[in-house]
Amino acid sequence: MKRILLGLIAGLLLLAGCASVEVGDYRAEKPALDLRQYFNGRLDAWGMFQDRSGKVIKRFHVAMRASWQGEVGTLDEDFTYSDGTKQKRIWTLTRQPDGSYIGRADDVVGEARGELAGNALRWRYVLALPVDGKVYNVNFDDWMYLIDDKVMLNRSFMSKFGFELGQVTLSFTKQD
Template sequence: MCRAYVAAKLLVAGLVMTGLFACSSPTVMQYAKEKPTLDLSEYFNGTIDAYGIFTDRSGEVKKRFTVLLVAQWKVVDGKKVGTLDESFEYSDGTKQKRIWTLTETAPGKFIGRADDVVGDAIGESAGNALNWAYTLALPVDGTIYHVQFNDWMYLVTPKVMINKAKMSKFGIDLGEVTLSFYKR
């Protein structure tokens, strides 16, 4: 009886540990050795076309869109500062504009700001990957919702980058945005 009890406790502890590890998120440093190396100020410089979809929790595509992105960087007070001017066009004909200001605060560390971003977007890059975390003021049917984004970008070739962003509110998964960037 005692051995069965100990075995049951070990099984439960193992399941709990497996569950904890399964829920852990990747870190940007896991991609530090991946190539090609993403230099944000190099990739997001000039004109970039992007093609994307928004899928809900079930995986159903709810919106398709294209983005024309025009970007440039300069050095301000010894720091790299980029402006990313994004023009969105959705499959339903609606249009949207977002202008990001990105500041490299240290090598591989960034702060991003835009009019519809609540507070600062915090970014970190290593190897071919960039991770952004931010809250977006998202308009839906006349109401503004503050939605959290966990945004991952992966440089595939010097001209192509893939972006996956998970959206959530109160820790509940709302859906995902998938984008493919192509640098002209």
């Protein structure tokens, strides 16, 4: 009987360890993130892509200009990578009546879905990612955390068919 009880407790602990973090877990965290306020004006971001072993594959800088017209925002991003390549992405964000966000960009397959609570934003989307002349549709689980009125940290987990491909880490700094 003791072994059965220990096995049951071990199984419950294992299941509890598999529970995922939800954006609502950050509801009480301050400062509260207001996307329309933070992503407004000029921002700079510095980041890196790491493969699943943790090796840094690419570093990059993003110069961003952001603006809003009512409930619709535009994030105009210019990427410069450590290998000298450049990329442009323009996001259109739309605030939904329930407080969530929908995001669209040319290289996003379908729509990005964003949930916001406290200081955290979670984006989930599929990105058409070019690699060595081919394009792969990669799932992104993108978490952003407002640190203060100028700084936001971002961690993105990339996967395909449920397997982790790597992570992207970014630090945003609001310029104005």
